[in-house]
Amino acid sequence: MSVAPGSKRRPAVLGGAPVFAAPVTVTRALAPARDAMDRRLDGVLADRWFTNDGALVRELESRLAERLGGAYCAAFCNGTFAIEAALRSFDLEGEVITTPFTFPATVHAIAWSGLEPVFCDVDPESWNLDPARAAERIGARSAALLPVHVFGNPCDVAALAGLGRRHDLPVIYDAAHAFDVRLHGRPIAAHGDCSVFSFHATKIFHTGEGGGAVGPDAGRYERLRLLRNFGIASEDVVRGVGVNGKLSELHAALGLAVLDDVAAETRRRAALAARYRERLAGWEGIRLQRMAPGTTPNHFNFAIAIEEAGFGLSRDAVYHALRAENVMARRYFNPLCSEIDAYRGLPSASPDALPHAHRISREVLCLPLFGDLGEDSVDGVVDALDSLRACAPEVRRALT
Numbered sequence: 178m179s180v181a182p183g184s185k186r187r188p189a190v191l192g193g194a195p196v197f198a199a200p201v202t203v204t205r206a207l208a209p210a211r212d213a214m215d216r217r218l219d220g221v222l223a224d225r226w227f228t229n230d231g232a233l234v235r236e237l238e239s240r241l242a243e244r245l246g247g248a249y250c251a252a253f254c255n256g257t258f259a260i261e262a263a264l265r266s267f268d269l270e271g272e273v274i275t276t277p278f279t280f281p282a283t284v285h286a287i288a289w290s291g292l293e294p295v296f297c298d299v300d301p302e303s304w305n306l307d308p309a310r311a312a313e314r315i316g317a318r319s320a321a322l323l324p325v326h327v328f329g330n331p332c333d334v335a336a337l338a339g340l341g342r343r344h345d346l347p348v349i350y351d352a353a354h355a356f357d358v359r360l361h362g363r364p365i366a367a368h369g370d371c372s373v374f375s376f377h378a379t380k381i382f383h384t385g386e387g388g389g390a391v392g393p394d395a396g397r398y399e400r401l402r403l404l405r406n407f408g409i410a411s412e413d414v415v416r417g418v419g420v421n422g423k424l425s426e427l428h429a430a431l432g433l434a435v436l437d438d439v440a441a442e443t444r445r446r447a448a449l450a451a452r453y454r455e456r457l458a459g460w461e462g463i464r465l466q467r468m469a470p471g472t473t474p475n476h477f478n479f480a481i482a483i484e485e486a487g488f489g490l491s492r493d494a495v496y497h498a499l500r501a502e503n504v505m506a507r508r509y510f511n512p513l514c515s516e517i518d519a520y521r522g523l524p525s526a527s528p529d530a531l532p533h534a535h536r537i538s539r540e541v542l543c544l545p546l547f548g549d550l551g552e553d554s555v556d557g558v559v560d561a562l563d564s565l566r567a568c569a570p571e572v573r574r575a576l577t
Contacts, residue, residue, distance in 0.1 A: 246364025462487025
């Protein structure tokens, strides 16, 4: 079933008034109540303990380990170094199989760890790493699997676990988007040998800047602690090479203040995502990501795939036309990591081997979604899209 365009408004790119008077960003950081933040900061200022494994970092790690389903949570200064530390904690050498459809930090962490990224194609409906294609990439130098729960959509964890067991490869998940996501009632971090979360301000839960590694092996926590603190075990014992990757008490204070508001934020996002789905239902040329069965999502993003033949405009045309409407949608993830200069020369980066990833990266657009966006703003974004498809030939000519 398709729904015919019915908008009467003139798109801004054709001279009409923009839907929004000021830019509407793709996301907006969750800000805690000032008193909740002040209570924690007062203690930090009184103690003058600003970093080095302080009480608030330990409290945050304990609460997150319990909430995210791990035996431990090791907090870091950012999610990128958390991935690097997770990789190093397994003493890997060789190649790490991953997806090209991800934020560059995933692949950069592999390269910065002295390992070689090996790209494999994604599933065309879930947009996650395809376990069957990953199996084809396993060779004598394979050291680990690093799948990504793209936009918080759980990977095929059962297939990837089986693949890891058969080839004795650790499965380390980039769960940057997947805070609080559950699969068949279990926290997403209950799967795999380690899961790494981003606590960047763009995420549902954040510490401003930060990240965390969560996993089932309590013994790994000590190894991660050494890696984030110069390898220092005690005042006069250094057990190897490490760097300064610690989370500060100030960031932990923000995280603890934000943490109590995450459930309400997720509920607000869920209602707005439902409004998007209701308004876009039946539109020709619009496709949504297929979520893994049994997923309790966190609604981190609202991503659509725009098929030019059906919609009348390419994803890039829609992106540019929405900017004229003050809708700051984002083209995640374009270009693919396999197209970045640092990696395009790798044998696994050949476009012929990554057809689904290439198509998806040219079609996906993330629309604004955050708790205080408001249903009226969702309707405004959809109205803007409606006017673009109604005037598609004119919009194409104007953009050309």
